Amino acid sequence: MKKILVLLADGFEEIEALTVVDVLRRADVKCDMCSMDNDYVKGTHNIQVKADVNINTIDISEYDGVVLPGGLPGAYNLRDNQKVKELVQNFNEDKKIIAAICAAPEALESFGILENKKCTSYPGFIKDKNKLDYIEDKVVVEDSNIITSRGPATAIEFSLSILKKLGYEDKYMEIKEDMMVNFYNSCK
DSSP, X not given: OOEEEEEEOTTOOHHHHHHHHHHXXXXXXXXXXXXXXXXXXXXXXXXXXXXXXXXXXXXXXXXXXXXXXXXXXXXXXXXXXXXXXXXXXXXXXXXXXXXXXXXXHHHHHHTTOOTTOEEOOSTTOOSXXXXXXXXXXXXXXXXXXXXXXXXXXXXXXXXXXXXXXXXXXHHHHHHHHHTXXXXXXXXX
């Protein structure tokens, strides 16, 4: 069974974090919400969530990927956390999935793993677009083991992309249909 770690720092964007957890758990992927300090983490819209694990006690070798939700100041709190930096850099060295949405790709940029990579983010959150292949007109951008996305409205497609990248093609198609994503996309 595949296993994903969703990092939650105070000020995380609830839609971006919890959509990933919901979609992956629908596919029976083990998905742990991980706090930086306390058991409970408060999102940017004052929704409090109880984490499953704590960054100080996890064994990162058990996980196939990590997700960094956006939201402010959550994305900054992830970017400025040394343990998060080391964890993400270790995942990158092992070519494990690293997914970031909204403001969180800025953390990946500051960790030095987006250079010469295709990526996207919420507008204005990538500092040096000259050092990477920044794409503004895509909902989700994948490059090797890196998945990035734009913001709250793109959270379902972002989550489904993670599921597909994990190799759950049948579940990807099933959940996409069950959640009415195909219907929604056909109505645009």
